[in-house]
Structure formats: C-alpha cells, structure tokens
Amino acid sequence: MAELSMIEAIRLALDRALRDDPEVIIFGEDVGIDGGVFRATDGLIQRHGASRVRDTPLSETVIAGVSIGAAAQGLRPVAEIQFMGFIYSAIDQLANHAARLRNRTRGRLSCPMVLRAPFGGGIKAPEHHSESMEAMLAHIPGLRVVIPSSPARAYGLLLAAIQNPDPVVFLEPKRLYRAFSEPVEDDGKALPLDTAFTLRAGGDVTLITWGACCKEVLEAANQLSSEGVEAEVIDLATLKPYDRAAVHTSVEKTGRCVIVHEAPMTGGFGAEVAADLANNRLTSLLAPVRRVTGYDTVTPYSRLENHFFPDVARIMSAARETMEFA
Structure with missing residues (x-):
C-alpha cells in the first residue's frame, strides 16, 4: 500500500475512475497536457487519451455548462475549476441547471457530474486563489458539497462523488495537497457521502x-x-x-x-x-x-x-x- 499525499490520492482516484468506467471524462483548464495547475491530472492524458482528458478554453461558464450537457446524456464528467475564486461565473450553470435538472425533468434526467476546485488559503496566493465560499454552494438546493481532509478520504470520497447520480462540488483544501502522506490503497472502494x-x-x-x-x-x-x-x-x-x-x-x-x-x-x-x-x-x-x-x-x-x-x-x-x- 503506497504512502500518498492528498494530490497523489486525488490523481489515483481519477485514474481509477477512468479505468473502471468508460463514461468518465475529465476536462478543465490545463488538465491535459500540463496535468493541472497542481498536477492533479498529471499523466492521465498519456494513459487514457485526449478523448477522455481534455483541455478547455479559459471559461468557467463553458466548463460547467458542458459538464451538465454531458452528464444529462449519460456521461460522468469530472471538471476542474482551477481555483475556487474562479467559480463565480459557473454559479449560474450550477444553480439554474445542474442542481435543478432532476427536479425540472421530474426524474427523467439526472446530472452525475463532479466539479472539482482547490479552495482555501495557505499557499501564499492572491485573494481569488484563496477563497473559502463553501457555504454559498451549500445553500443551493440539489448540490452536494464534499470536502476531504486526508489523502485516504480524498480517494474514497472522490470515487463516491463520481459514482453519485447527482451533481457534486468537490472542494479540495489546497494547503493539505502536499502537507502529509498516509497509506492509500487503490482498491476502488468509495467512502460514504453524507457521513461525518x-x-x-x-x-x-x-x-x-x-x-x-x-x-x-x-x-x-x-x-x-x-x-x-x-x-x-x-x-x-x-x-x-x-x-x-x-x-x-x-x-x-x-x-x-x-x-x-x-x-x-x-x-x-x-x-x-x-x-x-x-x-x-x-x-x-x-x-x-x-x-x-x-x-x-x-x-x-x-x-x-x-x-x-x-x-x-x-x-x-x-x-x-x-x-x-x-
């Protein structure tokens, strides 16, 4: 069992999800060739191809909107917002569409998407890169808000979020990304959501x-x-x-x-x-x-x-x- 940091555990969970489910796709700004600003997706485009790990334009509105459309049509998108401070332009899509899709269609459609975002301070970044606005997202009916606090929990909770039939905002505390390591088994087992x-x-x-x-x-x-x-x-x-x-x-x-x-x-x-x-x-x-x-x-x-x-x-x-x- 490998000793992994949180960023490594997140990468492992994404790799596992791509291997286990052909409907999982990953996209966001610089997540492909560069492997993400924190390297959470490093190497995934080489292992799984550009059809499943895609770079996007610099538009959070587009990232969220494409996620919703893909999820409504049966895919399981895992999109990345580079920093939580950039999420505000995606709120329209999250609040008006992702969170309401099941209710609006009376259960005919669901929205199994995950929106990942590094959040919080602790890395000496500017203010838009250090936001902690989780309460704003938790106020939106129909959204799940999940926040891991260790590598093992990040692995299990991210797998659970990807498997969930409804939209999940997965907030990753960036000052824990490389703060410590612990044993993480790549067993594909999800941890329960909604559980303290x-x-x-x-x-x-x-x-x-x-x-x-x-x-x-x-x-x-x-x-x-x-x-x-x-x-x-x-x-x-x-x-x-x-x-x-x-x-x-x-x-x-x-x-x-x-x-x-x-x-x-x-x-x-x-x-x-x-x-x-x-x-x-x-x-x-x-x-x-x-x-x-x-x-x-x-x-x-x-x-x-x-x-x-x-x-x-x-x-x-x-x-x-x-x-x-x-």
Whole structure:
C-alpha cells in the first residue's frame, strides 16, 4: 500500500475512475497536457487519451455548462475549476441547471457530474486563489458539497462523488495537497457521502470542522488532553447534506460544541450547524456553541495569511470558554 499525499490520492482516484468506467471524462483548464495547475491530472492524458482528458478554453461558464450537457446524456464528467475564486461565473450553470435538472425533468434526467476546485488559503496566493465560499454552494438546493481532509478520504470520497447520480462540488483544501502522506490503497472502494468521520473520541467537548482546519483542530484537541479536557473531533466531510445524527450524538455526549472553519464567520456554514443544535439539541447543551473562523474580510495576502486562519490557540481558547461556562 503506497504512502500518498492528498494530490497523489486525488490523481489515483481519477485514474481509477477512468479505468473502471468508460463514461468518465475529465476536462478543465490545463488538465491535459500540463496535468493541472497542481498536477492533479498529471499523466492521465498519456494513459487514457485526449478523448477522455481534455483541455478547455479559459471559461468557467463553458466548463460547467458542458459538464451538465454531458452528464444529462449519460456521461460522468469530472471538471476542474482551477481555483475556487474562479467559480463565480459557473454559479449560474450550477444553480439554474445542474442542481435543478432532476427536479425540472421530474426524474427523467439526472446530472452525475463532479466539479472539482482547490479552495482555501495557505499557499501564499492572491485573494481569488484563496477563497473559502463553501457555504454559498451549500445553500443551493440539489448540490452536494464534499470536502476531504486526508489523502485516504480524498480517494474514497472522490470515487463516491463520481459514482453519485447527482451533481457534486468537490472542494479540495489546497494547503493539505502536499502537507502529509498516509497509506492509500487503490482498491476502488468509495467512502460514504453524507457521513461525518470521528477523527478523535472524547467526552468533554465536541470540535466540529472540515477540510484543512482538521489539522489545527486535532492539534488543539491533543493539547487540551494535557489539561484534562478530552475533545471529540468530528470531520463533517460532506456539508450538504451533513451528518446531523453524528453531530447530535456527539453533542448529547459532551454537552459542549466548538465549530471551526476557515471561511469568514458571517453566513458561514458553522452558523447552520449552530442553529441546528439550538433548534434540536438545546437541552443537551451545557454552554453556548462557539465558532472559531476566518474573519469577515477578503483573504489577505501572504504576509497576513496565517493571522486569518483559525489557529490552535484560538481553538483551545474557545474550548476552554465552553468548559468554564456554568
């Protein structure tokens, strides 16, 4: 079993999908000859040919629109948007067509497409290359939003997204692309969508997160343990629809919750989770739900970037506040 980084695991999953299903096609800006801006598709055009791995013009609207048309006619397109900050011109196609196709045709047509996009900061890129606007996509009925946090989960969740009969936006936290490696078996097995992963068990406070922030949250949980606080870490993985049962079960056990995400606080997806807990598990809570997030600003340039992200100290401080609440 090979030790792979997340970018290598994504490439392996794409290669596997192309091998296993002749209806899978890949396209996007520079995904063919150059292998993608982060090399996620490196070598795939050589192995599978230009009819299945295609370069496109610089038009996100075209990329999304062609994906929808191809999916409606029985193919399984996996399209790439180079950076999440370029996705806005594709929102028209996603919201008005991809997400509505099954409903509009009363089930006659489906839209089994995947739109991949690197997202988030951490690589010292300009602001349009560092967006974390997952809540905007999760607000669109009919779209699934999936975010891996490790190489093995990236492999299994991407295969599941490709096999899914409805549109999936697959957001890849770019600062985890080459952050670490772990064993990934190329067994073709998909992980379940809509299912949260418990990364660490604990009984004192629930830490909920997704994507790149899993790294800092796990570090905070381990440091809290030295203070006698055992934190349970939940990686949502799928934001839309997210695993409410897993969140409820954990909060019923701990009575306390801190939600961590890189995106700005106002309107962030953490607010949806907090509102759900207030509506459905209020009597289980021993303290107010805390949120540790990015700030309500454009993602800053590289010299200030690290000050923008939730860090271990901020996460630990929020957890301590919940523990001290009486």
